[in-house]
Amino acid sequence: MVLSNKEKLVAVIANGISVFSLLQERDELPKNTTMYDFVLKVIPEDLKSELSVELIDEVFQYVTSAHSS
Helix, strand or coil: CCCCHHHHHHHHHHHHHHHHHHHHHCCCCCCCCCHHHHHHHHCCHHHHHHCCHHHHHHHHHHHHHHHHC
């Protein structure tokens, strides 16, 4: 099975959120780095055209709720 660009994007966003959280816990992020800034830096150029703040928010909400249950 080949992943669609949207599926790839969701995977990269979820991974970016996880790495951001780990670095934040360890206090290893530059000052004033937001989750959005961090995620934007890890998205491959070929997927950026399909990226939206709404998608980042949706993935974040899902990841957060999945870990809290």
